[in-house]
Amino acid sequence: MADSHAVTHHSALAHHFDNMEQQREAGSLGMWVFLLTEIMFFGGAFTAYIVYRNLPSAPNKPSISEAFVAASNTLNVKLGLINTIILICSSLTMALAVYYAQTGVRRKQIIFLLLTMVLGTAFLVIKGFEYADKIKHHHIPGKQFEFAEPFQHQAQIFFTIYFAMTGLHALHMIIGIGILLVITWMAWRKRFSPEWHAPVELFGLYWHFVDIVWIFLFPLLYLLGYHLHSGGGH
Amino acid sequence: MSEKIVPKRVYFTIFGLLIGFTLLTVWVASRDWGAFNTIIALTIAVTKALLVALWFMHIKYSNRLTQLVVASGLFWLVIMVALTLFDYRTRSMGR
Numbered sequence: 177m178a179d180s181h182a183v184t185h186h187s188a189l190a191h192h193f194d195n196m197e198q199q200r201e202a203g204s205l206g207m208w209v210f211l212l213t214e215i216m217f218f219g220g221a222f223t224a225y226i227v228y229r230n231l232p233s234a235p236n237k238p239s240i241s242e243a244f245v246a247a248s249n250t251l252n253v254k255l256g257l258i259n260t261i262i263l264i265c266s267s268l269t270m271a272l273a274v275y276y277a278q279t280g281v282r283r284k285q286i287i288f289l290l291l292t293m294v295l296g297t298a299f300l301v302i303k304g305f306e307y308a309d310k311i312k313h314h315h316i317p318g319k320q321f322e323f324a325e326p327f328q329h330q331a332q333i334f335f336t337i338y339f340a341m342t343g344l345h346a347l348h349m350i351i352g353i354g355i356l357l358v359i360t361w362m363a364w365r366k367r368f369s370p371e372w373h374a375p376v377e378l379f380g381l382y383w384h385f386v387d388i389v390w391i392f393l394f395p396l397l398y399l400l401g402y403h404l405h406s407g408g409g410h
Numbered sequence: 411m412s413e414k415i416v417p418k419r420v421y422f423t424i425f426g427l428l429i430g431f432t433l434l435t436v437w438v439a440s441r442d443w444g445a446f447n448t449i450i451a452l453t454i455a456v457t458k459a460l461l462v463a464l465w466f467m468h469i470k471y472s473n474r475l476t477q478l479v480v481a482s483g484l485f486w487l488v489i490m491v492a493l494t495l496f497d498y499r500t501r502s503m504g505r
Contacts, residue, residue, distance in 0.1 A: 200413055204468075205476050212483035219487045223494050230495065232502040253436070260432050268425040271416075271466045278415045384466045388459045394432075395451040399439035403447070 188372035196371055207378040211385050218389050221341050225396065228333055243330030247323070248400035250315065251338075252306060256398040259302050260390065266295035267387045274380045277373035282363060285376070289360040292383065296353045303346055310335070338397055345393060348386045355379055414471040424465045431458050 186196055193199040233239035273288035314322035315335050323331040359375050362368065368376060435454045443450055464470040469480060 197413070201473055201476070204472065205479065208476055208479055208483075212479070212486075215483055215487055216490070219490055223491050226491060227494060227498050230499060257432070257436055261429065264425065264428045264432065267428075267462060267466055268421060271421045272418065275415065275418060275421070278413065381467050384462050387466075388462050391458045391462070392455050395435050395439065395455055399436065399451060400447075402436070402439040403442040 186371050188369075200374065200377075203374045203378060204381070207381050211381060214385060218341075218344070221337070221344065222392065222396075225337050225341070228337065238326040238330055240330050240333060243327040244334045245401035245404070246327050247315075247331040247334035247338075248397060249402075249404060250313070251398045252309065253398050253402055255302055255306055256394055259299050260394045262295050262299045262302070263387050263390050266292050266299070267384050269295060270380050270383045274373075274377050277363075277368050277376040278370055280370040282366065282368075285368070286360060286363050289356060289363060289376075293353055293356045293360070296349055296356070300346060300349055300353075303342065310339075341393055342397070345386065345389055348389070352379075352383055352386060355382075414468070416465065416468065416471065420465060424461050427461055428458055431461075 189196055189199060193202065229241050229244055231240050233241075269288045269291040273285055273292060276282075276285035276288060310316060314320050317332040317336045317339070321332050321335070322328075356379070359379055362375060431454050435451060438450050438454070439447070463480070469477060472480075
């Protein structure tokens with residue numbers, strides 16, 4: 177669309193930048209530095225998961241990695257798969273929202289921002305059903321926890337990690353949808369142009385990052401023992 | 411020197427690959443590959459993450475500084491996981 181070469185004094189250019197390109201690159205670098213802190217944050221949780229799965233089992237105690245497989249088998253693979261596909265779709269709609277921000281097609285930009293929000297919400301609703309199912313089956317770690325022996329104790333470790341990691345992930349989704357609301361409103365108010373749409377672009381990075389976290393969570397949490405009952409679910 | 415606009419076609423291709431790899435990871439998990447189960451699952455997950463990062467997150471089109479910062483972040487993540495495992499995996503040695 178608009179060929180914006182050599183925009184020397186765009187109204188959105190902050191005075192401490194030489195030009196729009198430098199401003200844009202600085203913004204994206206800053207966002208990435210934030211995302212690196214997020215990588216280390218989730219990385220810590222993944223490290224906990226890896227350590228427990230690799231922990232040598234104590235003599236006469238059931239192995240933790242076998243408990244992980246048994247506990248993983250109680251998760252609903254079908255819902256996990258649907259949610260994975262929903263998140264990938266939402267990444268596509270987000271990428272397209274950024275594309276239409278860059279090309280200045282406001283109507284389509286708003287449509288794809290709304291679609292991203294709808295898909296994000298659908299993910300959370302399905303996650304809610306999964307959590308409700310866990311509550312029903314007493315799979316919440318704590319006094320009420322129930323799990324088939326011999327893994328009564330060890331399975332709690334899996335579910336603690338499961339709730340911590342999917343919970344943190346869901347929290348990121350909720351925050352993301354909140355920010356999406358603001359960005360959509362800004363798009364509605366015609367605040368973005370092909371020259372300046374930093375919030376859309378930088379939020380896109382965040383949204384894709386949350387997608388990547390789920391890309392790892394899905395196989396590591398849901399699929400550990402899927403081969404044991406191929407075809408049948410719980 | 412405006413920002414690089416990635417064609418929509420690229421996004422749809424990456425999307426197709428991501429869906430394909432997702433179905434592949436479920437299919438692979440439905441069979442037992444013994445000790446390779448986790449390795450296969452992680453290889454697919456890393457591939458998907460790279461697709462998202464390089465194309466959806468525009469790392470492929472970013473400047474060198476951004477690429478270096480992202481790579482160094484992943485390097486630190488590897489240090490955290492690897493050094494932790496050096497500890498835990500060797501604790502029961504010699505008992």
